Amino acid sequence: MINNYVTIPMAIRVLRQDREVLNDFKMYRIYLSKIDAVLEQLQQDFNATKKHLYTIDHVKISCIEKGDTMKYSVRGNGMNEVFEFTPSELRSLTSELMRDYLYGDKAIFSELKEDTWIN
Secondary structure (H helix, E strand, O other): OHHHHHHHHHHHHHHHHHHHHHOOOOOOHHHHHHHHHHHHHHHHHHHHHHHHHHHHOOOEEEEEEOOOOEEEEEEEOOEEEEEEEOHHHHHHHHHHHHHHHHOOOOOOOOOOOHHHHOO
């Protein structure tokens, strides 16, 4: 759950950037429906994860250091730990998460918007 708390916001940022890049493609509207659906699902799952951690597990997670490694403090409910992630670990975790939401277990069907084929 801690990994999701850290990587879901990163996946949201990446998909929003990808969405902007797709605007340069000729048939970009085909992809926007899927990206929008995934972004919405990621946001809902992040909100649920955050709510669960705060209200049920009574855990607070905060970024305490940015640099060569990202350090996150996890406190509450008997925990007082620091988790470290290297950039490559974060990239790998975020990539796995995105793959899961786009093609894996968490993939959802998204309907094409009506104006998809209109230029």
